Amino acid sequence: MAADFFKYAVHVLMHTRWLWPVHRFHHSPEQLWWFAGNRASAAHVVLHFLPTVALSWLLAVPPSWVMLKAGINLLWNHVMHANVAWPAAAQRILEWVLVTPRYHHVHHARAPELLGANFASVLTLWDRLFGTAVSPERMAEGTPFGVDEPLPPLVHLMMGVEGSAMALTHKATRSVEP
Numbered sequence: 542m543a544a545d546f547f548k549y550a551v552h553v554l555m556h557t558r559w560l561w562p563v564h565r566f567h568h569s570p571e572q573l574w575w576f577a578g579n580r581a582s583a584a585h586v587v588l589h590f591l592p593t594v595a596l597s598w599l600l601a602v603p604p605s606w607v608m609l610k611a612g613i614n615l616l617w618n619h620v621m622h623a624n625v626a627w628p629a630a631a632q633r634i635l636e637w638v639l640v641t642p643r644y645h646h647v648h649h650a651r652a653p654e655l656l657g658a659n660f661a662s663v664l665t666l667w668d669r670l671f672g673t674a675v676s677p678e679r680m681a682e683g684t685p686f687g688v689d690e691p692l693p694p695l696v697h698l699m700m701g702v703e704g705s706a707m708a709l710t711h712k713a714t715r716s717v718e719p
Contacts, residue, residue, distance in 0.1 A: 547592030549667040552660040571687040573649055578622035617663055621645040643677040651685045
């Protein structure tokens with residue numbers, strides 16, 4: 542549970558102007574499907590796994606458990622990015638506890654009213670607790686995904702860097718900062 546909270550916190554930080562260049566490659570697909578969740582820069586991957594690795598080391602968790610958790614996280618990453626529709630009633634109930642594809646799709650929506658929402662990875666508790674939860678009911682059918690800003694060359698996106706100081710001065714369209 543602690544690792545999930547720290548993943549939430551790191552995810553929020555990735556939406557600040559300082560770390561957005563590291564994370565925006567993940568948000569660049571205009572269609573979500575199960576494998577889209579694997580689109581990440583090298584720095585994004587390190588930041589994403591840092592909480593789990595650090596907590597595991599501090600708590601002396603056996604490597605086999607760390608690997609099991611990494612596998613479960615990867616599987617859940619595929620689930621929450623999947624382009625599937627579960628029964629509506631089941632989703633509404635599950636979303637009080639778990640991130641569903643519908644819930645996470647709100648996070649990837651390009652609509653301005655949905656930016657800065659639904660950062661949770663597994664437990665939706667963190668979004669509700671910190672005021673970042675937005676009901677999937679608020680997302681209109683056909684809401685586009687992706688980023689609404691010019692993208693640097695693919696190699697820069699994959700590395701999480703830009704070729705200029707623009708990374709620090711550009712106000713990201715998905716930033717949680719005012």
